[in-house]
Amino acid sequence: MTPTQVVFDIGNVLVDWQPHLAWAQDMDRAAIDAFMQRIDFGALNLRADRGARFEDLADSLDDPADRARLKQYVPRYALTVPDRVPGTWDLVDRLIARNVPMHAITNWSLETWPEGLKVHPRLGEIFGTLVVSGAVGLIKPDPAIYRLFCARAGVAPEACVFVDDKRDNCEAARGIGMDAIHFTGADALQAGLTDRGLL
Template identity: 65%
Template sequence: MTPSVVVFDIGGVLVDWQPHLAWSDAFDTHEDVIAFMERVDFSARNLRGDTGEKFADMALELDDPEDQKRLAAYVPNYAKTVEGAVAGTWDVLDDLKAKGVPVHAITNWSAETWPEGLRSHPRLGEVFETLVVSGEEGVIKPDPKIFQMLCARAGVTPADCVFIDDSPKNVDGAKAAGWDAIHFTGADALRAALEQRGLL
């Protein structure tokens, strides 16, 4: 069955997320920022944030008081991390909408930082017919529950959906949930993949 609706991931597909920029003023060099992020296991803690945990609470788990302050500062400094858009993808989304293709989104995004994302990119709050934000739901991709949630809210079946994500793990999760899925590597390749499916 050919998919009839398109479901976007947001970070890394529509919004250029650069988390290290949250600490660009806190360290002398980029290498120092990366060392801090590795030291506090930011990647794992960010995923916990995407499930609804608060960064201030996670900061208290750290032994070093300075690292505690730095991690807790992620939320107030978040706007610095999402200033840019991914080149070309918004044009693809707009062309889908112009053709009347329903467009939805599932994003792994902290409930604490999502309001900053909306302030930086107001169209995120307007362009999708159905939007599922993991931090507001307490479940993250690639858990099948989040794909089921989108289907239930949008009134569609897995066979109706093609999902776009820059994470191979999340692409595999969508496929496991019965969806078609596209691994996002750039706007041109995405456009070609959607054209092959007759959606553009």
């Protein structure tokens, strides 16, 4: 089946996410990197994407300064997503003009999602079905989150082409029957969507 609908990842496909910017007003980049490595920010962020609260994650840290610093993350979240990814929103507008249904499956904390919408309000407007991992307790590449999306959207996996900057997330989408495009930039995405007759 030729896909008729596009399912986007959001972070680093539509919105440039730079978590270190939450602390750029307080520390230089080397100190921020050391802090993020010390607390294993990537692992904590994945727990938040699955539904944990950042305050609880912070309270699990041993060092009081690290605890206080991580608790700043949600209030400062808007600082971490200042920019759009170049070129992809032009493709979104072209898809809208062609009446191509668009959806999203995003690994995103339920706490930080509203903060991201303050900076990029169109994220709350352009998707027919949106699955935010922190709201459902599932994260990509768990096949269950793709199946949940299909159930909510009322679409067959084969009707969808999924776009994500992480190869393993694309492989998981293919595993349940979706087509997928590994996002490496707007030009390659444009070519992939054009090849599928969507642009």
